[in-house]
Amino acid sequence: MADMKLVYFNVRGRAEIIRWICKQADIPLKDERFESEEWAEKKKTISGGKVPVLLVKEYSLPQSLAIARFVAKKGGLVPENDLEAAFVDALADTLYEAMTEFYKTAMSEKSDEDKQKIWKEEWLPKTVVPIMDKLDKRLKDREWYVSDKMTWGDLAMALFFGDVKELQTDAFKNHAAIAAHTAKVRALPKIKSWLQTRPVTKL
Amino acid sequence: MEGRGGLHPAIEEVTRILSPFCASLPSYAAIMPELKLVYFNARGRAELARWILAYGNIAYTDERIEMDDWPEKKKTIPTGKVPVLMVDGKPLPQSMAIARYLARLANLVPEDPLEAAYCDALTDTLSDVATEGYKIMFSSKTEDEKKQEYREQFFPNIMKPVLERLEKRLSNREWFASQLTWADLMISMVFGEVHKRKPEMLQPYPSVVALSLKVRGLPNVKKWVESAPETQF
Numbered sequence: 001m002a003d004m005k006l007v008y009f010n011v012r013g014r015a016e017i018i019r020w021i022c023k024q025a026d027i028p029l030k031d032e033r034f035e036s037e038e039w040a041e042k043k044k045t046i047s048g049g050k051v052p053v054l055l056v057k058e059y060s061l062p063q064s065l066a067i068a069r070f071v072a073k074k075g076g077l078v079p080e081n082d083l084e085a086a087f088v089d090a091l092a093d094t095l096y097e098a099m100t101e102f103y104k105t106a107m108s109e110k111s112d113e114d115k116q117k118i119w120k121e122e123w124l125p126k127t128v129v130p131i132m133d134k135l136d137k138r139l140k141d142r143e144w145y146v147s148d149k150m151t152w153g154d155l156a157m158a159l160f161f162g163d164v165k166e167l168q169t170d171a172f173k174n175h176a177a178i179a180a181h182t183a184k185v186r187a188l189p190k191i192k193s194w195l196q197t198r199p200v201t202k203l
Numbered sequence: 204m205e206g207r208g209g210l211h212p213a214i215e216e217v218t219r220i221l222s223p224f225c226a227s228l229p230s231y232a233a234i235m236p237e238l239k240l241v242y243f244n245a246r247g248r249a250e251l252a253r254w255i256l257a258y259g260n261i262a263y264t265d266e267r268i269e270m271d272d273w274p275e276k277k278k279t280i281p282t283g284k285v286p287v288l289m290v291d292g293k294p295l296p297q298s299m300a301i302a303r304y305l306a307r308l309a310n311l312v313p314e315d316p317l318e319a320a321y322c323d324a325l326t327d328t329l330s331d332v333a334t335e336g337y338k339i340m341f342s343s344k345t346e347d348e349k350k351q352e353y354r355e356q357f358f359p360n361i362m363k364p365v366l367e368r369l370e371k372r373l374s375n376r377e378w379f380a381s382q383l384t385w386a387d388l389m390i391s392m393v394f395g396e397v398h399k400r401k402p403e404m405l406q407p408y409p410s411v412v413a414l415s416l417k418v419r420g421l422p423n424v425k426k427w428v429e430s431a432p433e434t435q436f
Contacts, residue, residue: 048368056317066323073316083236083290086304090297094282134281 005030006067008052009039011203012163013103014064014096015052018071020155023194025075033199065092072152084146088153091145095160098127106203119167128164132175139177150185158185235308238263239289240301241280243270245434248298248333249286251326252305254388257427259309267432299330306385313380322386325379328365329389335361340436358404366394366408373410383418391418 006022008015010033022029034042043049047060054061054070061067069089072078079085105118135157138145145153161182164171172179185191240256242249244267256263268276268285277283281294288294288301295301303323306312313319339352369390372379379386395415398405405412418424 049364059317059321061317061320061324063324063327066320066327069323070316070320073319082304082307083293083295086295086300089300089303090295093297093300130283 002057003028003030004071005032005055006052007032007034007042007046007055009033010035010199011201013203014099015067017068017092017152017156017159018052018054018064019198020159020191020194021068021071021075021077021152023190024155024188025071025077026190027071027075029071065089065096068092068152068156077150077152077155079147079151081147084151087146088151088156091153092156094131095156098123098131099160101127103203124164124168124171128171132161132172132178136175136177139181154181154185155191158182158191162186235261236291237289239266240264240286241266241268241289242286243268243273244432245436246431247337247436249301251298251302251385251389251392252286252288253431254392254424254427255302255305255309255311255385258311258388258421258423259305260423261305261308299326302326302385302389309385311383311385311388313382313384315381318380318384322380322384325369325386326389329393332361332365333393362397366405366411369411370408373414378414387414387418388424391415391424395419 004027006015006018006029019029019031021027046053048062050062052062052064052067054067061070069078069092079088102119102123105115105123108115110118135145144150145157157178158181161172161178165182172182186195238256238261240249240252240263246253253265255261280287282296284296286298286301287296288304290304295304303312303326313322335357336353339349339357342349344352369379378384379390390411391414394405394408394411395418398412398415402412419428
């Protein structure tokens with residue numbers, strides 16, 4: 001089968017989880033990126049007009065989390081147990097809601113200074129910390145988010161919280177379990193290698 | 204619907220006693236967890252779960268919170284958000300994660316992973332459409348301003364592109380995927396509602412209307428839709 005192809009902007013954004021899953025699970029993936037100036041033209045060639053989209057054989061699959069779940073399933077990163085799989089889905093949805101809020105500010109017309117202020121003084125304490133509180137409690141006496149092995153939920157966490165740490169370096173000062181989990185996942189050989197070789201982009 | 208449902212208590216008891224000895228003996232008690240769906244007294248983001256539960260004839264408690272009681276009730280909910288599905292006492296949040304999980308219990312998720320992914324993508328897309336609709340519904344604009352925004356912005360820019368692609372897909376197939384799935388239920392739930400209020404808007408999309416009505420005609424779904432509480436949203 002020809003390699004699957006991911007099509008997205010040249011950003012991490014909503015597609016990065018897909019890249020992480022494919023790297024971790026050794027799923028060959030063509031990582032096609034385009035710049036925002038090219039979008040108007042590119043959009044015409046994409047069925048549904050939205051990205052990310054995954055091109056699989058002759059099919060075109062949209063929606064970042066539908067794609068993520070699909071490749072995670074392929075890569076053995078979805079829990080076998082239906083309820084555990086659902087908890088991972090819910091985690092991903094929650095993290096994506098927080099990300100959407102972050103991006104709304106990122107894409108706004110505000111100054112960089114104002115954006116930083118909103119992220120640090122509103123987004124972090126009101127949106128992110130409540131999530132961190134719950135997850136930190138959960139990770140205190142378990143190695144992974146659900147079941148006894150790593151799932152795409154752990155990748156989604158490490159991706160999200162790693163970016164949070166970029167924004168505020170002491171973000172985990174009260175959440176040691178999250179700090180440890182994030183570091184552990186980011187140190188996995190295939191993830192570590194991706195972090196070192198991936199294109200460096202602002203978002 | 205309340206309680207465990209399905210089997211007579213005596214039969215449940217016998218099943219429970221015998222099932223360790225007869226692995227193949229179906230045991231409703233062993234298969235289905237205790238389910239409680241908690242949401243406002245509204246359709247909103249919980250209705251898809253209710254449709255799926257109804258279709259699958261799965262017993263659950265349909266707990267509805269009145270707006271006045273919400274501030275107090277909110278404190279008792281782990282994530283502070285609804286809907287939440289209590290599964291044997293464990294709280295599962297996020298409407299789409301809930302719906303997908305229940306769809307599995309009701310055999311409404313395709314076996315093939317790519318087909319399942321297509322159902323995920325379609326339901327996510329319809330959820331995004333609903334989100335845009337709610338933004339207008341709950342904005343501080345006047346009713347007339349809202350109607351105008353639905354008509355001039357929401358319908359042409361958000362809903363129409365989805366309808367066009369769906370119409371194309373459904374024009375030569377019986378269901379969205381290769382058999383009935385939760386995607387069909389969501390299509391029917393969303394567009395059946397539009398058809399009720401503004402049928403003229405769906406005139407260019409007869410296949411979408413046909414599917415919506417067909418799903419609403421399925422016995423368990425029909426029973427639910429006809430008996431469900433009437434709510435504003």
